[in-house]
Amino acid sequence: MSQFCSQCGGNNTKNLAGSKRRCAACEAEHYPQMAPVGIVLVSHEDKCLLARQKQFPPGMYSALAGFCDMGESLEDTVRREVAEEVGLEVDTVSYMSSQHWPFPHSSIMLGCNATVRSMELEVDKTELEDAQWFSLPQIQVALMAGPLGFDHSKKTSESIPLWIPPREAIAHQLIRNWAEKKLKSL
Numbered sequence: 001m002s003q004f005c006s007q008c009g010g011n012n013t014k015n016l017a018g019s020k021r022r023c024a025a026c027e028a029e030h031y032p033q034m035a036p037v038g039i040v041l042v043s044h045e046d047k048c049l050l051a052r053q054k055q056f057p058p059g060m061y062s063a064l065a066g067f068c069d070m071g072e073s074l075e076d077t078v079r080r081e082v083a084e085e086v087g088l089e090v091d092t093v094s095y096m097s098s099q100h101w102p103f104p105h106s107s108i109m110l111g112c113n114a115t116v117r118s119m120e121l122e123v124d125k126t127e128l129e130d131a132q133w134f135s136l137p138q139i140q141v142a143l144m145a146g147p148l149g150f151d152h153s154k155k156t157s158e159s160i161p162l163w164i165p166p167r168e169a170i171a172h173q174l175i176r177n178w179a180e181k182k183l184k185s186l
Contacts, residue, residue, distance in 0.1 A: 006030065032106055038077035039065040040112045041174040042088065044119050048139065048178050049086065050164070051123075051131035059163050061132070063171040065109070078112050086131050087122025090114045096177060099170040111170045113178065136182045138162060143176060 003012055003021075010025025021030045041063045042049040050061035066081035068074065079090045096111045123131045134142075142162045165171040 002030070034100070034106045034108045036068040036074070036077075037065055037101070037107045037109050038068060038074055038081060038112060039063050039109050039170055039174065040078045040082065040093070040114045041171075041178055042082055042086075042090070042114050042116055043178060044116050044133070046182065047119070047133040047135055048175065049088075049116075049121075049131060049133055050162075050175070051085065051128045053127075054129045056129070059161060060165070061130075061134075061162055062165050062169075063111075063174050064131075065171075067107075068110075074110050074112065078114055082114060082116070085124050085127050087120075087124075088116045088118060091117050096174060097170065099173075101170075109170045111174050113174065134162065136179060139164075139175060139179045143179060 004010070005012055005023035005026060005028055007028045008023060008026045010023045012021035012023050012030060014021050019031070022028070023030070049064070051064055052061045056062070064081055064085055066077060066085070068077040069080075072080070074095065075093045078093045082088050082090050092115045094113050096113055098111060099109045101107045101109045119133055121131055121133075142164045145161065145163060164175050167173070167176070
């Protein structure tokens with residue numbers, strides 16, 4: 001946010017929480033911009049889809065995510081991102097929760113669940129390094145291990161188990177929620 005008011009050019013001062021600025025001259029309030037991002041856990045019957053980007057630490061997989069385009073609904077964003085990143089057609093979309101995410105820019109993460117009819121992936125290698133379907137037992141192990149549940153110093157592709165984002169991240173909450181629902185339905 002600018003230190004100067006966009007309405008009158010006066011000096012802006014931060015509030016104590018740092019969440020907005022107020023102009024000392026005209027008292028206009030200015031809020032930071034946040035980009036809306038759809039983050040989605042895709043599932044098909046008894047499996048959920050997780051993906052990894054090249055910059056992720058070894059073994060880490062997460063939910064799919066992408067910025068909402070201008071004029072696009074959250075549901076449309078989810079459908080587009082899933083189609084673009086893994087080549088699947090979304091059947092249903094449901095909203096779960098949201099989370100502010102400050103990195104790398106200020107975003108509002110809008111968490112969704114989506115179901116698909118097919119499991120045949122066409123991974124866009126310019127967007128993702130990999131995407132895989134995971135079973136409930138695999139997800140349960142990852143949830144119990146936590147994000148640092150293995151020795152990173154012994155890195156071989158065979159020795160690195162699946163791990164997921166930490167519990168503070170909305171991706172973790174989407175994955176945990178899916179696993180808990182699957183357990184209840186057994």
